[in-house]
Amino acid sequence: MIEVDNIHKSFGDAHVLKGVSTCFDQGKTNLIIGQSGSGKTVFLKCLLGLFVPEEGSISYSGQKYSELSTSEKRDLRQDMGMVFQGSALFDxxxxxxxxxxxxxxxxxxxxxxxxxxxxxxxxxxxxxxxxxxxxxxxxxxxxxxxxxxxxxxxxPKYLFCDEPNSGLDPKTAILIDNLIQEITQEFNITTIINTHDMNSVMEIGEKIIFLKNGFKEWEGTNKEIFKTDNGAVTDFVYSSELFKKVRQMYIEERN
Known part of the structure; x- marks a missing residue:
């Protein structure tokens, strides 16, 4: 489990993360979504320990990162696995x-x-x-x-994935999504996925964090995202005609 408490991160005059608090559950696929510039990449790098927030705290299995010694931080990094956007394999x-x-x-x-x-x-x-x-x-x-x-x-205890479906065809993307979810559940890993793929949101979004302009605008599950009246979320998720139709079908089923 990773607990985030009121973190702020700035670069010069740019205040990128503005008091974000949430909890990422162990054994679940936790997704971070948001438009470009929403702060999701900076948020992921804070979770990885690559950026240090000016305010707030991040705790891993109850241990605050800021209170760890150098050797403890090194040990923690060895408990982290990372899947990069472009795979980042050595040619x-x-x-x-x-x-x-x-x-x-x-x-x-x-x-x-x-x-x-x-x-x-x-x-x-x-x-x-x-x-x-x-x-x-x-x-x-x-x-x-x-x-x-x-x-x-x-x-690893923690698995981080940055746009794992980038560049993949839809069928392969679904296979990768399912594989990540299976591994997460099988090994009881805390998995955090930074994505803009709405298919991933619908298929494996056991917990979803939606960022907008550095704030946590909404959080919930892939089932709850259909029900939300949050305009920022619906504008983002249902920006395509396909998902507008999905939402309309859901509304009609409820009625």
Missing amino acids: SMTVEENVMFPMDMFTKRNMGEMRDRVNEVLQRVNLVDANKKYPSEISGGMQKRVAIARAIVMN
Whole structure:
């Protein structure tokens, strides 16, 4: 669980986050949504410890980040897995080497132990016999699964995903969404996803935080988002004709 209490973050005269408070639940897919400039990327980087808020606090499993020692902060970072927007795989490394990279950097496991763990996580993300391939030799969807495997290879308590469906076709995007949700529930991870994909919101939005102009404008589930009368949320979510029709169908069913 990650608890956020009244955090503020500024860059010069730009006040980006303005008193955001929320709680991200363990074992659930928690989504951050909002328009460009809403503060969601800065918020994610604060959660990762890359930015330090000027006010407020962020607690991980009851421990405030600001009260941790340097070594405790280093240990916490090893409990975090990250799936980057563009997968961020090393082109010169094989799939196996990419997934092994965090273990090679932060553990003292021998090569046999690391290979066994790599095979475990590659099997979990449905990538078998891809160990010796390079990123350029596999599809975008497979690259994303490699990125997920690398993110979970250290058994993280917290999984962060920045636009995990970026650049993927709709069918592959749904597969990635389902995989992230399955892994979250299976390993009881606190997963936080920064996204603009409304399909992700509807499919796996067990908790949704909507940011607008640096404020937390709304929070709820993918079922509750249909019911909200918050104009900012409905304008954002139902900006496409498809979701306008979905909302209208929901309203008609209620009546």
